[in-house]
Amino acid sequence: MKTRVSQCLHRHLTDIDPQREMDSKEWDRQANICIVRATTALHDELAGYSKEQRDHISDMFNSMAATNRAIRQLLGPGWGDPSSVDAVALARLQLEGLFALCLMFESPKYVDRFRQDYWRKSYIQYLLIREETLTLPSFQELASKTPVDLLRLGLHFGVTNAPICTVENEELGKPLPHGVRKEPITRFPTPGKAIDLIPQGDKRPILERLYQKYLHLCSFAHGSGEANLFKIMFDERSPHARFATDNERAERFQSNVAGEAFTTSFFSIAQAAAELTASYPKSTDLPGAAIIAWDQLSVASFWTKAVWEIRTRNLLGAIR
Numbered sequence: 001m002k003t004r005v006s007q008c009l010h011r012h013l014t015d016i017d018p019q020r021e022m023d024s025k026e027w028d029r030q031a032n033i034c035i036v037r038a039t040t041a042l043h044d045e046l047a048g049y050s051k052e053q054r055d056h057i058s059d060m061f062n063s064m065a066a067t068n069r070a071i072r073q074l075l076g077p078g079w080g081d082p083s084s085v086d087a088v089a090l091a092r093l094q095l096e097g098l099f100a101l102c103l104m105f106e107s108p109k110y111v112d113r114f115r116q117d118y119w120r121k122s123y124i125q126y127l128l129i130r131e132e133t134l135t136l137p138s139f140q141e142l143a144s145k146t147p148v149d150l151l152r153l154g155l156h157f158g159v160t161n162a163p164i165c166t167v168e169n170e171e172l173g174k175p176l177p178h179g180v181r182k183e184p185i186t187r188f189p190t191p192g193k194a195i196d197l198i199p200q201g202d203k204r205p206i207l208e209r210l211y212q213k214y215l216h217l218c219s220f221a222h223g224s225g226e227a228n229l230f231k232i233m234f235d236e237r238s239p240h241a242r243f244a245t246d247n248e249r250a251e252r253f254q255s256n257v258a259g260e261a262f263t264t265s266f267f268s269i270a271q272a273a274a275e276l277t278a279s280y281p282k283s284t285d286l287p288g289a290a291i292i293a294w295d296q297l298s299v300a301s302f303w304t305k306a307v308w309e310i311r312t313r314n315l316l317g318a319i320r
Contacts, residue, residue, distance in 0.1 A: 008208040010306035016299050027266040028072065030293045034273035035065045037289040041280045053111040057104055064097045068265045075261060079253030082231040087261040092217035094268035095210065099191040101272045102203055105279060115157040117188040120167060126150060127171055206311045213303055230257060267297055267304050274312050291316050
């Protein structure tokens, strides 16, 4: 998927107040409420989704809550600690979680694809270790039989003998047993490829807009020049730190690190909860939590405001 700026931009007709202060602790509280309301809603039946599939979606929400806590811990020391910059890279995980959930809300088959892809990667790691230690006496048991817990997990995810043999064929060149036909495990798509699986209209326009944000966050996970610059700027031991005043560093930290990480994390959780409301139209608690969260997010930044105006306002049936 490749969407140019000209294809995904949202022209704003109203401004935001850049001086408005956002309370990060309040955002954490609202994010936690969204998580609780979402996981509670998922206890109820959802057409086409099994309990195990709903439980997996709940796990995704709880994982986002854990990452949100990790972001807060990294940002805790403030601009005086260069490791705080890595909070932006963690924020990327939150956006990836949102993309994954948006796809899972399309069909339960994507929940299965996610779980089977996870199993495939685990099995490949097992094969790699097994093959590398094949001649070592202490690893003969590993070489002689596949761990039972890994096989059980595969069966739980719907991975039968044919997909297992296919992985061994793909990774090791091992011939398929007689009578077994090739049955590859479809990989779960990355955010860019996930967009191509979302129908035109609906939530696709916001994912196309968010993909530009995702690419920017990816640069922090890939050791970008911007990330390195901030780490130098916030490191008192660096000889280059003296080229910025404390006020300049505090300002940069707030706008480019703390603000970016907190906003992305809170947004990802709130939007995931908002998207889930479409699956539970009779729920009142879930949209209530999402609306309260979006009362903050809709004016927090231009990119969150864009998502609000493109989709979320209509999704929640709320007008500011």
